Amino acid sequence: xxxIVMAARTGQGQRSNNEDxxxxxxxxGGWYAVVADGAGGHRRGAEASHRTIxxxxxxxxxxxxxxxxxxxxxxxxxxxxxxxxxHQVPGDPSAAMHSxxxxxxxxxxxxxxxxxxxxxSRLYRVRHGLIDMITTDDSVVQQMxxxxxxxxxxxxxxxxxxxxxxxxxxxxxxxxxxxxRPIELKEGDAFLLCSDGWWDSFDTxxxxxxxxxxxxxxxxxxxxxxxxxxxxAPRQDNxxxxxxxxxxxxxSMDQSSDDTVxxxxx
Numbered sequence: 001x002x003x004i005v006m007a008a009r010t011g012q013g014q015r016s017n018n019e020d021x022x023x024x025x026x027x028x029g030g031w032y033a034v035v036a037d038g039a040g041g042h043r044r045g046a047e048a049s050h051r052t053i054x055x056x057x058x059x060x061x062x063x064x065x066x067x068x069x070x071x072x073x074x075x076x077x078x079x080x081x082x083x084x085x086x087h088q089v090p091g092d093p094s095a096a097m098h099s100x101x102x103x104x105x106x107x108x109x110x111x112x113x114x115x116x117x118x119x120x121s122r123l124y125r126v127r128h129g130l131i132d133m134i135t136t137d138d139s140v141v142q143q144m145x146x147x148x149x150x151x152x153x154x155x156x157x158x159x160x161x162x163x164x165x166x167x168x169x170x171x172x173x174x175x176x177x178x179x180x181r182p183i184e185l186k187e188g189d190a191f192l193l194c195s196d197g198w199w200d201s202f203d204t205x206x207x208x209x210x211x212x213x214x215x216x217x218x219x220x221x222x223x224x225x226x227x228x229x230x231x232x233a234p235r236q237d238n239x240x241x242x243x244x245x246x247x248x249x250x251x252s253m254d255q256s257s258d259d260t261v262x263x264x265x266x
Contacts, residue, residue, distance in 0.1 A: 040097030084169030
């Protein structure tokens with residue numbers, strides 16, 4: 001069994017309140033970590049993200065031990081979407097609420113991981129010093145990158161980079177981006193789940209570089225949080241992250257190949 005260690009950080013930034021939420025822990029089906037970033041009128045963004053993580057956490061805790069599967073994870077995320085829809089205020093658009101979400105679910109015994117997301121909260125994985133962003137933002141700017149209209153670097157500074165094309169709680173159905181099969185965990189894999197207020201401060205090399213200096217998941221987050229504070233961005237959004245270590249990422253430097261996800265810029 002792999003040793004799973006987690007840590008979390010969240011901050012208000014320059015906003016009047018924190019509309020991010022997070023949870024992590026252990027359920028019958030394995031370990032889980034969830035980050036949600038809410039938005040809505042009358043401070044309903046905080047309610048949206050809080051409802052999202054509580055709904056997902058409850059469903060993972062009630063899942064059977066043998067329920068670890070992409071289908072189960074997709075149903076869990078869709079369940080959170082339905083819960084937000086049930087709590088909308090009919091006829092009052094100013095009170096509408098929605099939320100992004102990213103979920104990591106780990107079977108430490110079977111040494112596999114599943115993940116799903118909706119919106120632009122992200123999941124990164126660092127394996128043997130190489131970093132991959134293993135989610136793709138549901139955003140207008142990401143669609144422009146995919147179409148070849150702008151570069152990834154231009155996307156980081158685009159004025160509409162936070163305009164979403166999918167979120168929990170909107171009208172109609174939602175189609176979570178869930179991996180189609182469990183992905184093998186390797187000793188030393190490190191994961192970072194984070195809201196846009198966190199990832200906006202970093203390129204991928206900075207995330208990996210912070211990991212190389214860290215002795216624990218909490219120290220990894222602390223090093224990155226210090227960089228967010230040093231930036232002193234005048235419009236700093238709420239920022240939230242969960243770090244997950246499967247074993248010690250600093251021990252194994254095996255450069256074996258991996259083809260589970262496309263390799264992005266290092």
